[in-house]
Amino acid sequence: MGILEDVYNAVINGKVEDAAAGVEKSLNDGLDVDEILKKGLMAAMDLVGERFGEGEIFIPQVLWSAKAMQAGVALLKPHFSESHHKKRARIIIGTAKGDIHDIGKQLVAMMLEGAGFEVIDLGVDVAPAAFVETAAEKDAAIIAISALLTTTMTSMADVVALKNEKALSSKVLIGGAPLSLEYCREIGADGYGVDARSAVVKARELVGS
Amino acid sequence: MQKDFFEKLKQKTIIFDGAMGTMLMEAGQASTKSPILLNAEQPDLITDIHKRYYEAGADVVISNTFGGNPLKLAADGLEQQMELLNRQGVMLVRQSCPDGKFVAGDIGPCGKMLKPFGEISLEEMQQNFRSQAMVLIDAGVDLVIIETMYALEEALAAVRGVRQAGDILLLASMTFTRTKNGFFTMMGEDIARCATSLAEAGADMIGANCTLNSKDSIGLTEELRASTRKPILIQPNAGKPVTRKGVTYYEQTAAEFARDAAKIQAAGADMIGGCCGTTPEFIRALIAEINDLTV
Numbered sequence: 417m418g419i420l421e422d423v424y425n426a427v428i429n430g431k432v433e434d435a436a437a438g439v440e441k442s443l444n445d446g447l448d449v450d451e452i453l454k455k456g457l458m459a460a461m462d463l464v465g466e467r468f469g470e471g472e473i474f475i476p477q478v479l480w481s482a483k484a485m486q487a488g489v490a491l492l493k494p495h496f497s498e499s500h501h502k503k504r505a506r507i508i509i510g511t512a513k514g515d516i517h518d519i520g521k522q523l524v525a526m527m528l529e530g531a532g533f534e535v536i537d538l539g540v541d542v543a544p545a546a547f548v549e550t551a552a553e554k555d556a557a558i559i560a561i562s563a564l565l566t567t568t569m570t571s572m573a574d575v576v577a578l579k580n581e582k583a584l585s586s587k588v589l590i591g592g593a594p595l596s597l598e599y600c601r602e603i604g605a606d607g608y609g610v611d612a613r614s615a616v617v618k619a620r621e622l623v624g625s
Numbered sequence: 626m627q628k629d630f631f632e633k634l635k636q637k638t639i640i641f642d643g644a645m646g647t648m649l650m651e652a653g654q655a656s657t658k659s660p661i662l663l664n665a666e667q668p669d670l671i672t673d674i675h676k677r678y679y680e681a682g683a684d685v686v687i688s689n690t691f692g693g694n695p696l697k698l699a700a701d702g703l704e705q706q707m708e709l710l711n712r713q714g715v716m717l718v719r720q721s722c723p724d725g726k727f728v729a730g731d732i733g734p735c736g737k738m739l740k741p742f743g744e745i746s747l748e749e750m751q752q753n754f755r756s757q758a759m760v761l762i763d764a765g766v767d768l769v770i771i772e773t774m775y776a777l778e779e780a781l782a783a784v785r786g787v788r789q790a791g792d793i794l795l796l797a798s799m800t801f802t803r804t805k806n807g808f809f810t811m812m813g814e815d816i817a818r819c820a821t822s823l824a825e826a827g828a829d830m831i832g833a834n835c836t837l838n839s840k841d842s843i844g845l846t847e848e849l850r851a852s853t854r855k856p857i858l859i860q861p862n863a864g865k866p867v868t869r870k871g872v873t874y875y876e877q878t879a880a881e882f883a884r885d886a887a888k889i890q891a892a893g894a895d896m897i898g899g900c901c902g903t904t905p906e907f908i909r910a911l912i913a914e915i916n917d918l919t920v
Contacts, residue, residue: 471804471806474810475811475812476812477813519738
């Protein structure tokens with residue numbers, strides 16, 4: 417475990433340079449790329465997500481951990497095999513039309529990346545057509561939409577409708593303060609994440625991993 | 626004016642108004658852009674809400690300038706209207722304000738994250754808060770309220786920005802969530818740390834608003850009371866928003882909220898108002914409940 421444990425701890429503690437150094441050393445030592453990713457980086461982000469969900473740690477710690485994780489992933493990327501690239505499910509993420517709130521969405525995007533998804537972030541105030549067109553073009557498994565306002569969450573229903581109209585197989589995952597499982601069912605979305613942690617759990621469920 | 630406000634504080638619990646944003650939604654004015662635009666586009670609607678809160682018995686009404694930070698306005702391409710929208714927002718409260726009552730100029734978060742996670746520096750943040758505060762003060766507010774701050778660093782930048790802008794009575798209110806280990810901001814700062822730092826930076830009064838319902842706010846009040854000698858303001862939400870068939874409403878009733886407000890008063894709040902989901906009815910009910918207890 418040795419060096420992988422160092423990577424794991426570096427991510428937990430949000431030490432960006434230590435995480436990068438650990439991944440570098442793991443690669444030099446000839447460790448399996450997949451193992452570094454899963455046992456070092458992803459396992460650590462799982463625990464970070466759990467602690468965040470439990471209210472034991474807060475946004476700054478999560479963001480530093482995510483940064484450490486990203487630094488590690490960046491070093492691994494050139495070593496990913498062709499099959500590895502294909503295996504990673506793609507998620508299109510953005511904040512609902514008319515909504516400019518960025519922080520919650522960013523957090524979820526980082527956690528999803530930490531969980532091994534390939535994340536394409538469309539930013540804030542994203543039109544339903546942009547979600548659906550990008551998902552089609554990139555063959556995304558999931559469209560993830562965030563909203564902080566009760567006034568903007570209604571555009572999520574438009575994304576679901578448009579996606580169905582285009583007969584797209586992508587699943588729709590929604591989250592944000594004013595939302596509920598009830599609303600998710602009402603608009604026919606596929607999943608609802610009550611917080612960043614449960615968004616990751618739901619995303620995994622939706623792609624069956 | 627500062628003296629008048631503190632005099633009043635000695636005599637009674639000062640009552641702030643309830644929500645603006647959720648009242649606008651109820652009125653069918655769920656603008657997808659910033660609600661601050663309504664100050665120019667539908668001033669009568671805003672004035673009407675302000676008047677209803679004063680009539681319900683509020684001593685202080687807060688201007689519809691929550692989204693008036695230049696950085697936040699810029700996200701909607703409205704930065705050119707910063708001065709107009711903030712000035713107009715203050716004017717609409719002033720027009721509705723009876724003698725002996727107060728006008729508070731509202732300052733909300735700027736919507737940007739600080740470096741290293743975001744792009745913005747502390748200095749830039751502070752300057753933007755200063756710009757908004759200068760307009761609010763010049764437009765004639767009796768006090769400035771910085772509210773719904775979920776990051777202490779940003780709240781401190783706002784307090785310093787307002788202090789640079791001019792001599793004005795200043796209240797700074799944070800948003801706390803309840804975890805199993807107690808009350809914290811989204812960034813992990815606890816109540817005592819927030820209260821102490823905000824006072825040191827120059828806030829005259831400290832508050833807590835949004836996210837928590839009236840019941841959870843009782844415990845929060847006890848902790849905040851124990852953390853500061855400054856006057857404190859508590860503005861809970863009317864519970865959580867629930868959506869059914871596309872219609873959003875809040876869980877708590879006015880009566881429930883009012884009963885808790887009496888406990889919040891007993892726990893040491895000097896000022897009480899309402900945040901998301903509260904209406905003039907809530908303010909009326911809470912005043913009746915508090916008066917029952919003090920008579």
